[in-house]
Amino acid sequence: MRELKTHISIQGLNVSHGRLAILKDITLDIPDKRITVVIGPSGCGKTTLLKSLNRLLDPYDGLKVTGRILVDGEDIYRPGVEVTHIRRKMGLLSQKPQVLPMSIFDNVAFAPRIHGLREKKRLTRTVEHYLRLAGLWEEVKDRLNAPASRLSVGQQQRLCLARGLAAEPEIILGDEPTSALDPQSSQHVERRLLELKSDYTIIIVTHILRQAKRIADYIVFLYLGEVVEHGPAEQVFAQPRHPRTKAYLTGEIS
Amino acid sequence: MKENGRRADGRGRDVGQWRRRRAEEGLFRALMVLSLLVVVGCLTLILATIIWKGLPALKLSMITQTPKGGYYLGKEGGILNAILGSLYLACGATFLALLLGLPIVLYLNVYARRFSRLAGFIRFSFDVLWGVPSIVYGAFGFMLMVFFGLRTSLLAGIITVALLELPIMSRAMDEVIRLVPRDLTEASYSLGATRLETAFKVIVRQSLPGILTAVLIAFGRGIGDAASVLFTAGFTDRVPTSLLQPAATLPLAIFFQLGTPFREVRERAYASAAVLTILILIISLVSRALARRYTRHTIR
Numbered sequence: 063m064r065e066l067k068t069h070i071s072i073q074g075l076n077v078s079h080g081r082l083a084i085l086k087d088i089t090l091d092i093p094d095k096r097i098t099v100v101i102g103p104s105g106c107g108k109t110t111l112l113k114s115l116n117r118l119l120d121p122y123d124g125l126k127v128t129g130r131i132l133v134d135g136e137d138i139y140r141p142g143v144e145v146t147h148i149r150r151k152m153g154l155l156s157q158k159p160q161v162l163p164m165s166i167f168d169n170v171a172f173a174p175r176i177h178g179l180r181e182k183k184r185l186t187r188t189v190e191h192y193l194r195l196a197g198l199w200e201e202v203k204d205r206l207n208a209p210a211s212r213l214s215v216g217q218q219q220r221l222c223l224a225r226g227l228a229a230e231p232e233i234i235l236g237d238e239p240t241s242a243l244d245p246q247s248s249q250h251v252e253r254r255l256l257e258l259k260s261d262y263t264i265i266i267v268t269h270i271l272r273q274a275k276r277i278a279d280y281i282v283f284l285y286l287g288e289v290v291e292h293g294p295a296e297q298v299f300a301q302p303r304h305p306r307t308k309a310y311l312t313g314e315i316s
Numbered sequence: 317m318k319e320n321g322r323r324a325d326g327r328g329r330d331v332g333q334w335r336r337r338r339a340e341e342g343l344f345r346a347l348m349v350l351s352l353l354v355v356v357g358c359l360t361l362i363l364a365t366i367i368w369k370g371l372p373a374l375k376l377s378m379i380t381q382t383p384k385g386g387y388y389l390g391k392e393g394g395i396l397n398a399i400l401g402s403l404y405l406a407c408g409a410t411f412l413a414l415l416l417g418l419p420i421v422l423y424l425n426v427y428a429r430r431f432s433r434l435a436g437f438i439r440f441s442f443d444v445l446w447g448v449p450s451i452v453y454g455a456f457g458f459m460l461m462v463f464f465g466l467r468t469s470l471l472a473g474i475i476t477v478a479l480l481e482l483p484i485m486s487r488a489m490d491e492v493i494r495l496v497p498r499d500l501t502e503a504s505y506s507l508g509a510t511r512l513e514t515a516f517k518v519i520v521r522q523s524l525p526g527i528l529t530a531v532l533i534a535f536g537r538g539i540g541d542a543a544s545v546l547f548t549a550g551f552t553d554r555v556p557t558s559l560l561q562p563a564a565t566l567p568l569a570i571f572f573q574l575g576t577p578f579r580e581v582r583e584r585a586y587a588s589a590a591v592l593t594i595l596i597l598i599i600s601l602v603s604r605a606l607a608r609r610y611t612r613h614t615i616r
Contacts, residue, residue, distance in 0.1 A: 116506060118502055118505060118506060121501075121502075121505075123429050123430050123431060146508045146509070146510055147508070149505055149506050149507070149508045150507070150508030152506065153506070153507075154502070154503070154506035156499055156502070156503065158499065160497070160499045160500050160502070160503040160615075161615060162500070162503065162504065162517075162518055162521075162615075163500075163518065163521045163522040163613045163614050163615050164521065164613050165613065172504075172507055172509075172517070173507040173508060173509075176507070176508065176509050176510075176513050176517075177508065209612050209613045210613070211613065211614070211615050222503070225507065226506070226507065229507045229508055235506075
């Protein structure tokens with residue numbers, strides 16, 4: 063196994079709501095330009111872990127977050143850090159695609175526009191580029207001004223991918239990004255992710271083991287808010303070290 | 317034999333229960349239809365009354381001329397002064413209320429914590445203010461006027477009616493903006509948008525139809541209110557040409573004309589009521605059409 067460069071380093075992360083601990087002392091290095099898949103039964107804190115990475119937990123009341131998360135060596139929970147800057151580094155694909163209430167074009171142009179790109183020609187080029195990257199261009203090129211909500215769910219998820227990529231992130235976060243999609247659309251999204259991993263660090267949360275096997279380079283197994291095991295995918299799937307991982311992989315716990 | 321008997325018994329009970337449930341269903345359905353008829357009946361009767369009684373006075377001159385011979389006793393001319401006065405006043409007040417209300421509501425939903433005490437207190441205040449009678453707003457507006465040395469004028473009326481509209485509009489907007497899915501705002505944040513950008517580019521856009529409805533409700537309340545403008549906007553036979561002149565309003569025109577001893581003038585009151593109703597109808601239709609135009613992007 064080649065040496066993996068670390069992109070995100072999570073050190074002693076705790077998230078709790080009142081007395082309820084959601085994430086317990088997570089320490090983890092996420093490899094650069096690989097697909098890291100977080101697996102685990104529902105309710106084990108996968109989504110919380112993902113949201114803590116781009117500080118989307120901030121708007122929730124009563125959540126206490128301690129520990130450090132270093133992205134490119136910078137602690138994103140340090141006071142005074144620019145939140146929008148951190149979020150821009152990470153594109154998020156949610157479970158159910160959330161297109162913005164505007165046209166297809168405006169959805170992709172949203173992030174470039176708020177980050178200062180005004181010039182029409184360059185904007186058009188940017189939008190086309192990212193729609194192509196997300197594999198959606200051919201399907202929508204004739205109706206860029208149509209409302210994004212009219213696309214099918216599978217197309218909407220790829221639009222969300224294009225929109226996220228247009229913010230020029232380094233990291234793609236996916237919160238069960240295919241769970242609302244039909245098999246064909248899921249396959250489409252998975253294929254895109256595999257293509258994108260040469261340029262982006264990708265972190266996907268899923269409860270579909272087969273999907274994890276198909277796309278993962280690195281596996282993190284989360285159970286009841288704790289990291290039980292993490293390591294290169296081949297190794298975790300072939301010979302899990304922890305009995306609980308084994309039980310989960312064989313379907314004994316879910 | 318025994319088995320059969322028991323089965324027959326059971327079936328009998330089933331039939332009885334089924335009849336009772338059907339009767340229940342029928343009774344409540346009848347009650348609902350009845351209440352529906354009351355609403356529809358009221359609307360038709362109101363419209364019929366004002367049109368029937370106002371018809372003799374409903375001439376083109378009613379909406380193109382100002383009154384001749386005074387608004388209280390005059391039988392000639394029209395109510396252009398009140399039509400324009402009401403439109404100026406309600407538009408100004410609605411605009412002012414929106415200017416104050418939208419930032420408050422966006423603050424409540426985007427900036428304030430979900431269960432913050434301040435937000436709770438603001439919502440509670442709006443609920444209380446909603447219930448305050450409009451004559452109290454009128455008195456309060458009058459007090460403000462005295463304090464600032466303002467005379468009865470369009471401006472004073474606009475300010476008072478804006479205060480009257482503010483809680484109605486804000487609460488209605490609050491309800492629709494609260495329905496914006498959390499995932500949608502998170503999607504915007506995750507693209508690096510600030511709260512302000514999220515508020516105006518995503519949340520306002522998503523809830524635009526609801527915001528338009530809120531504005532319309534407030535406008536309807538403002539244009540139809542008599543008590544709040546009685547002391548503040550005053551009444552005049554002339555069309556106001558500046559914010560500092562008094563302005564006539566339709567509800568007051570109706571009120572004054574209904575109070576006269578002459579039948580012809582009372583007919584003019586009903587005609588004025590018809591004009592006001594039609595005005596509100598037109599504005600509702602236009603804003604609905606507008607809302608439909610802007611909903612094409614809304615996420616459902």
